[in-house]
Amino acid sequence: xxxxxxxxxxxxxxxxxxxxxxxxxxxxxxxxxxxxxxxxxxxxxxxxxxxxxxxxxxxxxxxxxxxxxxxxxxxxxxxxxxxxxxxxxxxxxxxxxxxxxxxxxxxxxxxxxxxxxxxxxxxxxxxxxxxxxxxxxxxxxxxxxxxxxxxxxxxxxxxxxxxxxxxxxxxxxxxxxxxxxxxxxxxxxxxxxxxxxxxxxxxxxxxxxxxxxxxxxxxxxxxxxxxxxxxxxxxxxxxxxxxxxxxxxxxxxxxxxxxxxxxxxxxxxxxxxxxxxxxxxxxxxxxxxxxxxxxxxxxxxxxxxxxxxxxxxxxxxxxxxxxxxxxxxxxxxxxxxxxxxxxxxxxxxxxxxxxxx
Amino acid sequence: xxxxxxxxxxxxxxxxxxxxxxxxxxxxxxxxxxxxxxxxxxxxxxxxxxxxxxxxxxxxxxxxxxxxxxxxxxxxxxxxxxxxxxxxxxxxxxxxxxxxxxxxxxxxxxxxxxxxxxxxxxxxxxxxxxxxxxxxxxxxxxxxxxxxxxxxxxxxxxxxxxxxxxxxxxxxxxxxxxxxxxxxxxxxxxxxxxxxxxxxxxxxxxxxxxxxxxxxxxxxxxxxxxxxxxxxxxxxxxxxxxxxxxxxxxxxxxxxxxxxxxxxxxxxxxxxxxxxxxxxxxxxxxxxxxxxxxxxxxxxxxxxxxxxxxxxxxxxxxxxxxxxxxxxxxxxxxxxxxxxxxxxxxxxxx
Numbered sequence: 001x002x003x004x005x006x007x008x009x010x011x012x013x014x015x016x017x018x019x020x021x022x023x024x025x026x027x028x029x030x031x032x033x034x035x036x037x038x039x040x041x042x043x044x045x046x047x048x049x050x051x052x053x054x055x056x057x058x059x060x061x062x063x064x065x066x067x068x069x070x071x072x073x074x075x076x077x078x079x080x081x082x083x084x085x086x087x088x089x090x091x092x093x094x095x096x097x098x099x100x101x102x103x104x105x106x107x108x109x110x111x112x113x114x115x116x117x118x119x120x121x122x123x124x125x126x127x128x129x130x131x132x133x134x135x136x137x138x139x140x141x142x143x144x145x146x147x148x149x150x151x152x153x154x155x156x157x158x159x160x161x162x163x164x165x166x167x168x169x170x171x172x173x174x175x176x177x178x179x180x181x182x183x184x185x186x187x188x189x190x191x192x193x194x195x196x197x198x199x200x201x202x203x204x205x206x207x208x209x210x211x212x213x214x215x216x217x218x219x220x221x222x223x224x225x226x227x228x229x230x231x232x233x234x235x236x237x238x239x240x241x242x243x244x245x246x247x248x249x250x251x252x253x254x255x256x257x258x259x260x261x262x263x264x265x266x267x268x269x270x271x272x273x274x275x276x277x278x279x280x281x282x283x284x285x286x287x288x289x290x291x292x293x294x295x296x297x298x299x300x301x302x303x304x305x306x307x308x309x310x311x312x313x314x315x316x317x318x319x320x321x322x323x324x325x326x327x328x329x330x331x332x333x334x335x336x337x338x339x340x341x342x343x344x345x346x347x348x349x350x351x352x353x354x355x356x357x
Numbered sequence: 358x359x360x361x362x363x364x365x366x367x368x369x370x371x372x373x374x375x376x377x378x379x380x381x382x383x384x385x386x387x388x389x390x391x392x393x394x395x396x397x398x399x400x401x402x403x404x405x406x407x408x409x410x411x412x413x414x415x416x417x418x419x420x421x422x423x424x425x426x427x428x429x430x431x432x433x434x435x436x437x438x439x440x441x442x443x444x445x446x447x448x449x450x451x452x453x454x455x456x457x458x459x460x461x462x463x464x465x466x467x468x469x470x471x472x473x474x475x476x477x478x479x480x481x482x483x484x485x486x487x488x489x490x491x492x493x494x495x496x497x498x499x500x501x502x503x504x505x506x507x508x509x510x511x512x513x514x515x516x517x518x519x520x521x522x523x524x525x526x527x528x529x530x531x532x533x534x535x536x537x538x539x540x541x542x543x544x545x546x547x548x549x550x551x552x553x554x555x556x557x558x559x560x561x562x563x564x565x566x567x568x569x570x571x572x573x574x575x576x577x578x579x580x581x582x583x584x585x586x587x588x589x590x591x592x593x594x595x596x597x598x599x600x601x602x603x604x605x606x607x608x609x610x611x612x613x614x615x616x617x618x619x620x621x622x623x624x625x626x627x628x629x630x631x632x633x634x635x636x637x638x639x640x641x642x643x644x645x646x647x648x649x650x651x652x653x654x655x656x657x658x659x660x661x662x663x664x665x666x667x668x669x670x671x672x673x674x675x676x677x678x679x680x681x682x683x684x685x686x687x688x689x690x691x692x693x694x695x696x697x698x699x700x701x702x703x704x705x706x707x
Contacts, residue, residue: 080510108535
């Protein structure tokens with residue numbers, strides 16, 4: 001039934017409301033049921049910028065303040081499910097967080113039809129994935145250091161607050177023209193220690209997924225996000241995704257080909273993981289160093305030995321031994337020459353969204 | 358006492374481990390905690406911050422006094438009646454148990470409901486709006502906490518008096534979200550439990566036992582609105598003291614001594630909260646057979662009979678409801694009529 005009456009005040013919209021004897025009252029005018037929320041009409045639409053897995057993002061100007069913001073529309077398609085879970089968790093996590101490397105949700109606004117809900121977020125010009133596709137040259141080592149520092153700060157903040165992101169990838173990292181990097185898309189984020197829910201049914205790229213997840217580990221922890229950061233670091237340096245599998249099996253195969261097939265010695269507990277039933281080809285050697293050269297001239301991306309040490313520590317098979325965000329922030333690579341670029345001197349790029357989409 | 362405390366303690370611990378619901382890593386927590394002893398090693402700052410922010414997630418004292426004084430005047434004020442609240446909480450707990458949700462889910466549902474009622478009045482405080490509010494709050498809490506989420510529509514079981522269309526529930530969810538300013542990551546007593554378990558038992562030997570027993574103490578008291586007067590950290594302290602009282606080596610003689618567990622705790626409040634909790638738990642324990650919480654219901658299947666004399670959880674809680682009749686009405690209401698209130702429901706409401 002419809003719970004009509006005082007709770008449901010926009011009855012004009014569908015015209016089917018029924019009044020019950022107890023709640024019969026003079027017909028109400030349509031008032032904003034969600035009194036706490038501003039209406040999206042207080043924004044002036046500028047552009048549609050992205051259509052991601054979890055919704056559409058628009059750029060709009062706040063008529064009151066004149067500020068340009070990004071409005072992410074909450075997909076409300078499955079009525080039976082009620083307010084969508086991913087958005088619910090994302091909004092709640094982002095509203096409770098305050099960190100320069102985490103995208104800021106300022107408020108939630110509603111459309112005139114109450115079925116549309118938007119998260120108002122700070123507008124960022126670029127998404128790292130699209131930006132790298134458009135760049136001719138990869139980022140330099142100092143630029144990568146600047147980006148990785150911000151990324152690690154953000155991930156440390158998440159982990160300190162008992163949240164795992166679980167879906168870190170270049171398309172979830174935003175960059176503005178002030179050189180600031182911010183993590184977004186918390187639809188899969190979960191409180192650390194929460195019961196696990198397999199998320200294979202979701203369309204999530206596998207490229208950044210940690211081996212323990214690919215192998216079906218029942219327990220996972222903050223280390224899964226650090227693996228993703230390893231993949232992202234390599235990609236920032238080379239402008240190419242490091243491991244790009246289409247299936248879980250292929251993804252593991254790509255990883256094993258480059259890092260060698262793990263075994264019980266380097267990763268205690270490996271052989272007991274559910275996914276290890278499959279017989280993988282035994283690749284003996286770690287070929288990661290071949291992808292990056294300690295000096296220029298070779299044509300492959302440059303990464304010093306210290307930098308390579310960090311990359312290796314991020315891409316360590318055993319989650320127990322994988323480096324933490326805190327330790328990574330203190331890694332020697334960030335103090336070595338060339339120093340991290342300061343955010344103010346990061347290159348700026350024309351906004352991808354200016355091109356009409 | 359709620360659970361009969363077995364002499365060989367390991368048995369109980371073993372039961373929990375034996376695979377089902379409340380495994381250590383998954384025990385109730387909140388937005389900003391974790392519950393394994395190792396993970397709780399860092400506390401200080403986090404604890405202080407939790408205490409500082411906890412008052413933002415409770416309905417406020419005025420709400421509790423409204424409930425207390427409201428019994429006879431609520432109709433005029435469109436306030437909330439204690440009876441209606443109690444009925445809603447009981448229903449939430451039943452659904453919670455039948456879906457075997459985590460303890461935190463039940464607590465959050467009631468927390469959302471109280472915070473909502475604190476700032477908004479429902480058109481009639483003990484009819485269908487309360488039911489709609491309960492469904493919406495339970496649904497939101499489940500979405501925040503449960504790994505496998507049930508559609509809100511399917512939560513309308515266990516003698517729900519009215520059935521609402523998915524669309525109606527969705528709107529109510531939105532209303533609740535906006536009234537709560539979208540802030541669902543409440544700080545609850547569960548946010549503190551893990552820390553406090555290590556205060557009474559620094560070695561972590563009895564961690565699992567302390568957590569379950571304290572959890573049970575908290576859940577069995579959410580129906581009682583008088584606990585709304587205490588802050589989450591205080592409720593957690595009292596519950597942990599109660600849990601520890603079952604282990605002679607750990608029990609604390611003066612509840613007030615727990616004041617030192619973290620900043621912001623007040624001796625008198627702890628003592629008074631502990632006394633009420635103890636009284637109510639002992640009272641309940643005497644009155645009815647041990648109540649079985651979802652995480653311990655592993656062996657209970659619908660249709661299986663308890664071998665002892667204690668009533669099964671479902672029969673003990675639904676005594677007042679013409680359960681089957683309601684169920685049938687609900688069924689017709691959503692199959693026959695998908696727009697408005699069905700005839701049968703209307704009759705029922707008159």
